[in-house]
Amino acid sequence: MSKPKIAVIFYSTYGTNHAIAEAAAKAAEAAGAEVRLFRVAETAPAAAVNGQPAWKAQADKTAAIPVVTPDDMVWADGYFISAPTRYGVSASQLRAFIDTLGPVWQKGGLTNKAITATTSAGNPHGGQEATILSLYTTAMHWGAIIVAPGYTDDAISAAGGNPYGYSAKAGEFDDKGRAAVAHQARRLVEMAKKLVA
Template sequence: MSTPKIAIIFYTTYGTNHAMALEAQKAAEAAGAEVRLRRFAETAPDEVVQGQEAWAAQLDKMQDIQEVSHDDMVWADGYFISAPTRYGNMPSQVRAFIDTLGGLWQEGKLVNKTISATTSAQTLHGGHETTLWSLYVSAMHWGCIIVPPGYADPLKFEDGGNPYGYSTQAGGFDETGKRSVAFQAQRLVEVTAKLAG
């Protein structure tokens, strides 16, 4: 089997999804994938970001991580996306990038890529599942193959049990969560390797 190429792409405001992306990167590389870690561009007005010390500090912390590009989307065999929920949906920063992919979609350059996603929300029931669904709906339009964790490992009964993708409360990414993200990333690599091979 060939070495699968995985783009791990995240958006974060205060750091939870950044932490999940780093855990996914470590697990995907350990599973034998070639990985590109990328972040969605921050599109919020600078005065809004700078008006919240924690948000500004997190953005500053990530300046060495490249923003995701169309080249990354074409390069990858599979995508691991981590983004928080906004009113039960993906953040506008993620949507803004997705909305630029029409040309790649029309050329069929996103077809048969794999995808798996994780999320976080401020509350226990703040749109975890619908955020993941919204990401997957876009991916279905591209012709992607969704690789959810399902209940393929007993760990899913310990981590909150979201079969669509790991989710947690903001700031609540614990050791069980790390194991769950690692499992999900490894599963994505394994399935992608089979398809890409």
């Protein structure tokens, strides 16, 4: 059986979603997938990024990671997406990338791909569930197959109990979170394997 191809795609302003993506990539690879880690292009003005030392430091830290393209979406059999919550939806940088996918979507290039999503916000009720659900709404338009973690492992409840996808408080991605993300990534690989069998 060929390895499923998993694209781990993240946008991270200060580092939380980057850490989640790295943990997911490691777990997916250990589960038998061919994994590629991608970042979403920054769309904020350089002055805004450079004006905040923590934001600039994160941008510099991830500069060598390839920027995701529509071709990468076609390559993958499954997507693990991690991006921060902004007003109850994902960060505009991720939405801007998604808005470039129309030509691929129109050709059926996103159909029957497995997808799962994670997020972070500054407080526990900052819109994490709405963010993940909005990404899944997009996935439904693509004809993708949503792979939510549900309550399929004790790690989910231990990390806060979000059945839609792991969500972190910004800056507080801990060992319980890593265990939940690893389970979610393994589950994505398991479902992607079935889709490509």
